[in-house]
Amino acid sequence: MRDVAIVSFAQSHHRRAVEDLNEVEMLMPVTREALDNIGIGIGDIGFTCSGSTDYLAGNAFSFVSTLDGIGPWPPISESHVEMDGAWALYEAWVKLQTGAVDTAFVYSYSKSSSGDLAMVMSRQLDPYAVGPLWLDSVGCAALAASAALDAGVVTREAMAEVAARSRRDALANNEYAQLRFDRTAAAVLAEPDHVGLLHRSDCPPISDGAAAIVLAAGDRARELCDNPVWIRGIDHRIDPMALGYRDLTDVPSARLAASRAGVVPAEIDAWELHAPFSHDELLLRRAMGVPDDAVVNRSGGALAANPMLTAGLIRIGEASWQISSGESERMVAHATQGPALQQNLVAVLEGDR
């Protein structure tokens, strides 16, 4: 295996709605910053991969026009996934493993605000049995939360703690986040029920934003920056598409991905988990064996800023910042996709020691 590292990360200041810019205009400053950070241009990049979905833009081939923002002419080697940018990073990592390239550029973005987000996300359900019911993404999460509460694997108190801690940590640590405030778990518990048993604060914000990462292999990574953050293991797994086939109180694909990525919970000093809903974090902690006293989502996580198909890539970028700044030595970054934590990607990141 080749050693592959994150050598640059940039993200936007995520907002409820970016109403003055189109996607490419929103993305361009972020991709530019990621390249400028290490003094390279798109011509120095061997492979580019992006993550986004036209369902959010409501515009066919929107990802092709967005590509203009990085300067794809003369033609570059490029790919796109209709997935969170974390999966674009995985594809880029595989490309680096082949030895065909030494550098890769990964970005993702979304304007979650363009349509009725919860309804747009219902289109990822199977189109025959569940899709026609228009079960929206918040309703889907509420189903899983109810099941987990019934099974006794989460409590509303623990969920409220996650909701409160995430926004408080964003206030303290993350200027890019959207929801940054100090409100107690008791205040969350006092909110009326929003959808099912979920309080509003158990749900992520709707966010527009973008993120970009530069990967490099071996010596090229050391040339490009002083403190590369190495990807020591990475894996992604998927649970069945049909909600009825799954135990919504557990996340087997996250457990398997963590195991295959080589996660040893006792050796991890902080975690960035892509948990859009508060119960998601509790289910992921259980599935991956995160210790009770572990540092989780210092950035505030997706509960503080949740640009769709981007919040997962941001977890990887945030972890890389926390390691390159010396705050942590070895971290787990996780991304999820699909209804109720269906698909999960886990990476183990480590600094040069």
Place this chain on the structure above:
Amino acid sequence: MTLVLPESLRDVEAVTRVATPARLEYDFTAGRATTTFLRGILEHKILGEACPICHKVYVPSRGACPSHGVPTSEIVELAGPGVLVSYCVVNVAFHGSVMELPYVGGLIQLEGADMFLMHLIQEASPDEVRIGQWVEPVWRDDADLEATLESIRYFRPLDRPDATVDEAGHVVSWGPATRGGAA
């Protein structure tokens, strides 16, 4: 596992097709560059934007130069006439189409621009339409202008010697400098 269907479901007609209608509504953000273009249309102007590095002019601009990945920051007003670099004669109706058949859709390189605009070609018989032909926009009345490309109703042939278009579809020579016709 062998699936045993209840009696009531045996020998029923198989479901071979399921229709699941979907409708989603979006607020489209034109963005800075497209807003510039559309506001120009309201004033009977065609505004392109140029890359500050290579000075290529895009119209309408999406906001980025694909050669350099930078914002197209310089606004350039174009005269209007352009050259047909490719076209298609449409002989088949499709759902929602309101056009009388046959009609011509054209790719037009406006004079002063480096990319193409797609629009209808009218006031020309399809068998007269050709690559290299000069065309000009026909606008709605000023009172009816809206922030849409439909404010240009179509392009029509302009009486002017043909330009030379290369195989890649770019104008390599705009033709003799002497202009004929009514521009």
